[in-house]
């Protein structure tokens with residue numbers, strides 16, 4: 001069975017990657033793509049007006065929508081999908097707590113899958129972090145993420161997910177963002193550093209140090225294609241699920 005998808009943010013970096021990755025797959029077809037600036041084709045797909053999103057859902061009835069946009073638009077697209085009962089996969093980061101609440105509300109009417117990172121490598125890094133942190137009790141932890149110079153949110157959504165993983169396994173810790181002037185470490189804090197440069201697709205390093213040794217767990221995305229491929233795997237997996245909140249780790253099981 002071919003799973004048909006709608007793609008939002010078609011003129012964005014990830015929107016283009018998703019359309020390119022979808023063109024290479026036999027199990028998926030693109031029902032429509034939307035943008036706030038419709039007109040030109042992206043990856044051979046006509047780009048329609050984002051203002052017509054609800055109508056496009058009704059007329060094309062896609063199995064899933066794949067969204068990499070911005071926090072406000074993500075919620076609008078999710079609500080429209082919930083109303084239409086269409087599965088919604090989103091990798092949009094920078095959502096507020098209220099934004100996550102709205103996304104969870106959408107999940108009461110349609111299947112919703114959010115992941116701050118759709119790479120298998122980050123899924124593996126998260127498992128490694130959850131194992132290393134309790135094994136290295138009392139070690140200092142510093143998290144550094146590096147992204148392209150056009151990224152809006154900081155720290156990255158992936159960094160926030162990893163910080164939550166650390167809190168899960170060793171209890172809530174103080175997060176210290178950057179370091180300047182008289183700023184010694186306090187016990188148990190996690191230092192968080194965000195770098196922005198060039199066209200780096202995404203790097204995350206978790207450094208644990210203590211007891212005259214250090215362990216560095218690092219993931220580097222070679223291109224955005226890895227995120228697009230993971231999001232499409234998620235869309236194919238989510239398409240026929242019941243309404244509810246799903247996680248990318250379930251797709252990988």
Ligand SMILES: NC(=O)C1=CN([C@@H]2O[C@H](COP(=O)(O)OP(=O)(O)OC[C@H]3O[C@@H](n4cnc5c(N)ncnc54)[C@H](OP(=O)(O)O)[C@@H]3O)[C@@H](O)[C@H]2O)C=CC1
Pocket residue numbers: 008009010011012013014015034035036037050068069070072073090091092093094115116117118119153157224227
């Ligand atoms: N989870 C993951 O694995 C990954 C997540 N991301 C996240 O995906 C998101 C997009 O990243 P990226 O593609 O680099 O960003 P871009 O800025 O390149 O693209 C975002 C696109 O979203 C649309 N958009 C933005 N704001 C609005 C709005 N207010 N209303 C409607 N549409 C809007 C625009 O598309 P248009 O004008 O065509 O409508 C824009 O081009 C970010 O949150 C990023 O952190 C990125 C990579 C991987």
Ligand SMILES: O=C(O)C1=N[C@H](C(=O)O)C[C@H](O)C1
Pocket residue numbers: 093116117147148151152155156157158159201202203
């Ligand atoms: O904006 C990006 O580019 C990325 N955003 C995601 C994040 O905020 O973690 C995932 C990936 O690192 C690329």
